Amino acid sequence: MxxxxxxxxxxxxxxxxxxxxxxxxxxxxxxxxxxxxxxxxxxxxxxxVDDVSVALLLEEKINIHFGQPLTGCTHCENVFFIAYCTNKPAENSAKRYGHTSAGQQRLKCGNCQNVYSLKSIKQVDKLERLLHLIADNKSTSEIIEQLACAPKIYYQLLAKLADILRSYARLNEQILLRSNFLALHTESDLLRYAGDKTLWCLATTEAQSGYCLLYNHNLLLTTPANTVYEGKASSILPEPKVPSILAALTTRYQSTMRRPHFESLHYGINSPLRGAHYVKPSTLSYAHFQLLRLYCQPAKHFHHYIEHESAIRGAALMASSEEIKAEQAEVFFVYRHFTGGKELPSNGNNIGWWSDRWYGTHYGAYCPITYRNKYPVPFSLFDANGPKKVHQWIQDHQAASLKSAKSLDAMIEIQRNIYNFCHLLKSGDTPAMRLGFTKQVLNLSDLLSRAITAVQGGQV
Ligand SMILES: [Zn+2]
Ligand SMILES: [Zn+2]
Structure with a gap:
């Protein structure tokens, strides 16, 4: 796996x-x-690569993103999608199995065949007010005051709200695991807070919809010492504003070569945060792409579209090497440039030390890293800015300062769901509508009530 x-x-x-x-x-x-x-x-x-660090990071992140405390079988492994990846049968999701005497939905686990019952969600009105206050960008102290509760209760409600929305999202996302073809687009960006507290983050969207499947940051509660980010001067590849895409790409390759080694990505000086550590971008990247295997492995064919960045390239290849050899996966760099890709000849242009071959396209250029003349599904992107827009959304909906890592994951998860289900794109629909998860734009109350119904019933 x-x-x-x-x-x-x-x-x-x-x-x-x-x-x-x-x-x-x-x-x-x-x-x-x-x-x-x-x-x-x-x-x-x-x-x-420090394999032990990647494994520890993966363990922490898998529970944050794919643990299922609300909907999972209490008898076997509680991780979303794992059953699809390990057994492969399409019908192994849980089946309804009557109700308890208290009226709770019971389910029969498709994996271990045991019967378990789902939890009922309490304090729904408080959760709804919390969701509205978060969407209105209220500060933690304002929210606690408005909800008239103790800080401890606020943190519990926040974690519960994130779990409900995440469970609803993952129940919907299960349909992607039966795809013949899945294309994922991943790019990094920085999440900035007051006082030089900056996180390096990865956003992955489903490439045909812009729906954000996974958002990861590099702040860790239990960081192995040998992968702590040291905070040196930035070696992020430049985006030269020159009118030649060829010159812009060439400059990026030269910048990669100036690093001590090509996965040694630094994003500047960082102030420490009590109780947590920043991890190296490349370590996060390896763990992030392993998590994406939960979506990719069941698909018959998949593509990774990634930012032109060596610290991401290796991770994407290591998460798909078996499938690449079996001709079931391809990896491409994408690069946006304001001139479009007209400058590049139709048969491509080799750029950089590794002789990567770049082709022009309407938003800039792309480069097949796993080059094959023919592959079953052609390359297409709904919006070349998909992951960028998610990063911007998350940044726009963060508090100005980061005081602890405690509520960060819950906050980001709630914003991911607001973006996917409630945020109207230029195309007049939401990312969730484009994937067929909903038929209309959801307002915040709709989102929460649908999520609670799904979680209490065990399915969407
Ligand atoms: Zn089970
Ligand atoms: Zn080799």
Whole structure:
């Protein structure tokens, strides 16, 4: 299901791509001045990855995003989508199985066949007021005052609200797991708070709808010491405002080459936050793309469209190497540029040290990292700015200062759902409508009442 080592060749089409412990590897090479492995088959030197750190990060994040305290079977593993990924049958979701004497829905688990009952949601009116106050960008102290509750109760309500909305979203998202084709678009951005507290974040949208499936930040409550982000001067690739896309891309490749190694991404100096640590962007990236396997693995064919960034590239390849070899997955860079891609010839242009081949398109350019002349499903994007818009939405709906990491995940999850279900796109619909999850734009009260009905009934 999830990869346990990331210390593999990351070059396509090398036969060692994603292969663990190849006899053609020289582990722990320092030939290029950084700890790396050397793949003798293709000559590449992928930087060493701390596998233990990625595993710890993955464990923390999987519970935040895919744990199911409200809807899950109490007898077996409580993680959304895992059953689809491990057993593969399409019909293994839970089935309704009568009610308890108190009127609670009972379900029969499709995985272990045990019967369990769902929880009833209490304090619905308080949850609804909380959702409205959050959507109105009220501060924590204002919300606590308006709800006339103790801070402890506020944090409990916030966590409950996030769990309800997340469960509703994941129940809807299950339909994607039966897709013949899934295209995911992932880009990074910074979430900024007062006093130089800055998070490096990844947003992944379903590429045909702009629906945000997964949003991750690099602030961790339990950070392994050897993957703490050190906060050096920014090495984020520039977006040159030059009228040549070729020059802009060339500059980006040159900036990558100036790093100590190409996955060594820094995004500037950061102030510490009590009780939490920032992790290196590349470590977050490896964990993020492993989590996306929960969506990708059941699909017959999938594409990753990613930002032109080496710290993301390796993670996308390591999360799809088996499928790439089986011709069931492809990975592409996308790059937006105001000139469009007219400058690039129709048969493409090689750019940079790795001779990546870039092709022009209406929003800029794309580059097939796993190049094949033919693949079953063509590349298309509903909106090249999909993940950018999610980042902007999350940034616009954050408090000015970040005092603790405690409520951050709940806040982001609530905003993700408001964006997906209640936010009207330029096309006149919402991301959730584009995926067929709802037929109309939901207001906040609709969203919550549908979510509660779904959670109490175990299905949408
Ligand atoms: Zn290789
Ligand atoms: Zn079960």
């Amino acid at each position: 999830f990869r346990t080592t990331f210390n593999c060749c990351k070059s396509y089409p090398c036969h060692n791509l994603g292969v663990e412990n190849s006899s053609e590897y020289q582990m722990e090479s320092n030939h290029l001045g950084y700890p790396a492995i050397h793949c003798r088959a293709c000559g590449s030197y992928p930087p060493l």
